[in-house]
């Protein structure tokens with residue numbers, strides 16, 4: 001494939017991923033637009049929304065172009081891929097209801113197929129499905145239960161993979177009090193099962209209470225509302241944390257915490273999140289995300305708050321415009337999405353920002369800065385959404401919403417903030433992903449033609465050169481060990497500043513996540529990375545601590561526990 005020409009500061013891996021998945025291509029598969037043309041396509045398509053509000057679309061298109069081409073901000077991948085094109089589906093996150101009937105299950109499957117085709121990800125709660133072995137009256141047969149239907153969703157996702165924009169992602173949720181919970185907790189111990197799913201147990205406050213009291217916990221058939229049997233809460237919790245220790249799955253979501261923050265309880269409860277857990281949504285609701293590249297907001301070794309504030313406001317306007325021009329895959333999705341008008345503005349490049357400020361990720365100062373920055377982004381984004389609400393009208397479900405109860409005169413969006421993983425966006429922007437610490441300081445990358453080279457984190461390379469340290473020797477050791485710890489001749493302060501994901505203590509991972517969560521309406525994507533020799537009991541402590549910190553969910557990953565994990569250290573591409 002011919003790489004596109006560009007004057008933007010995009011790395012070779014960024015150009016490759018753009019060429020393969022984002023730029024418009026001809027029949028031969030070669031890109032027919034440059035990255036600049038892609039940003040113009042997106043800017044113009046989104047700015048079309050301004051026309052309805054009596055604004056000049058060209059004026060706003062210019063601004064939106066600058067916002068993205070500077071790499072200060074990027075909208076979620078489907079917006080970059082589809083804006084201005086016939087598909088026109090711009091959101092990354094969806095939640096679909098799965099009702100307890102064959103018709104409804106296959107309706108959800110069809111909706112998921114349409115969403116995956118367009119690059120979006122789907123979350124489902126399977127909690128309403130009757131358990132395995134329960135009666136099916138119409139056929140006088142027995143029900144196969146949530147896990148077996150999840151396999152159908154998994155197979156469908158697998159089949160759509162080839163034709164879609166990217167590999168379809170799913171979240172599968174089951175309530176902790178569902179009778180099939182043990183099967184669900186154990187399923188992914190077999191690496192062949194549910195490969196296109198992240199799974200999470202929806203934990204309730206009643207469960208935590210039973211766990212703390214060492215009590216039995218009732219499992220309830222959702223079809224009848226009757227208790228089917230009782231299990232020791234401790235038994236379930238140990239099974240759950242052992243599975244997570246073995247494979248990373250299941251994670252947990254805290255349903256009561258999520259629903260206390262549900263901005264529109266009159267529309268019903270939230271029962272699921274999107275695939276990576278950062279976006280709780282109502283059934284049929286969708287949300288479009290965008291991320292500010294924090295590493296670009298340093299001035300004189302300080303956070304450039306005035307410029308950050310302007311960027312937040314413009315990004316909120318951009319994301320609100322996306323809702324106007326978005327083409328939704330189903331009328332039910334259009335309806336509920338337009339009722340709430342949720343947007344999710346978040347950040348990427350937090351670790352790179354810290355490095356530029358000379359603050360180690362594993363420090364109290366980093367937690368303080370996380371809190372300060374996200375509080376600022378939340379405040380500015382709410383101010384802008386309120387302002388837009390006064391001009392354009394509040395989101396239609398505003399009466400009776402939490403915003404209404406808090407006495408806000410108007411609000412354009414039921415939520416404004418979400419911290420996404422930014423898996424691909426951060427690669428395009430050339431910065432660290434989401435709020436994660438650096439994953440590796442140096443790694444080997446292999447091009448398609450088989451050529452291999454070592455990539456070194458630019459700030460790390462600069463620091464080694466400035467201190468006149470032996471770059472080649474240190475990088476060779478870093479490739480071997482993954483981080484700087486244990487390497488002789490490297491000053492302590494550099495070891496602290498360039499700490500990597502598996503060296504950060506779990507408490508600090510959680511504290512950073514909690515600092516962001518306190519100022520985020522939706523949820524925060526974060527992986528608690530753990531060294532390979534982490535004891536099993538540690539996982540339980542982390543899950544409970546996450547609950548006490550008010551997190552909406554938690555995901556752990558113990559190094560080496562999943563052979564096909566996308567982010568293995570160094571060496572691999």
Ligand code: CDP
Pocket residue numbers: 075076077078092093094119120121122166167168169274275276277278420421422423424425426
């Ligand atoms: O960086 P990018 O915009 O590609 O995505 P992300 O921030 O890593 O993920 C945000 C959301 O996009 C996920 O939570 C999913 O809802 C969706 N997604 C997906 O559907 N399929 C993928 N392969 C990756 C992400």
